[in-house]
Amino acid sequence: MxxxxxxxxxxxxxxxxxxxxxxxxxxxxxxxxxxxxxxxNDEILTREQTAELLSIDPSTLWSWTNKGKIKAYGISGSRRYYKRSEIMQALKQLKK
The missing domain is CATH 1.20.5 (Single alpha-helices involved in coiled-coils or other helix-helix interfaces)
Structure with missing residues (x-):
């Protein structure tokens, strides 16, 4: 026992x-x-804000989004938005 x-x-x-x-x-x-x-941390960011946060070019953000490295959300048309918490999580995953 x-x-x-x-x-x-x-x-x-x-x-x-x-x-x-x-x-x-x-x-x-x-x-x-x-x-x-x-x-x-669930602040919604525009493409421009996200690219600035990551210190990358918007074209790099577009590429990362299309490759599935970062998840984007859309409301209408071609507008894309990102969650700050998911961006920070993606950065933590890259460090490992």
Whole structure:
């Protein structure tokens, strides 16, 4: 029998309820922080803003978008928009 099983068997229902409550509260707090951070970074950028952020030529941005290195979003016609959070994530992936 593993140590965790022994600990579980020696835990009262009240203690177990408290442990579950603490675990759920902790997970919810972490999720809340992640969502707040994600929403803060989900600024929508134009092609020009994105190219400037990356210090690249707009033609390079176009090429990266077409190759799938960076995801673009469109509303109408040929307008493309980018999410700051996804741009930053793409940069982190390139570092690895």
């Amino acid at each position: 593993s140590m965790k099983t022994i600990q579980f068997l020696q835990t009262s229902p009240e203690q177990l309820a408290d442990l579950i409550s603490i675990g759920v509260k902790t997970e919810l707090q972490q999720l809340k922080e992640e969502l707040l951070n994600k929403n803060a």
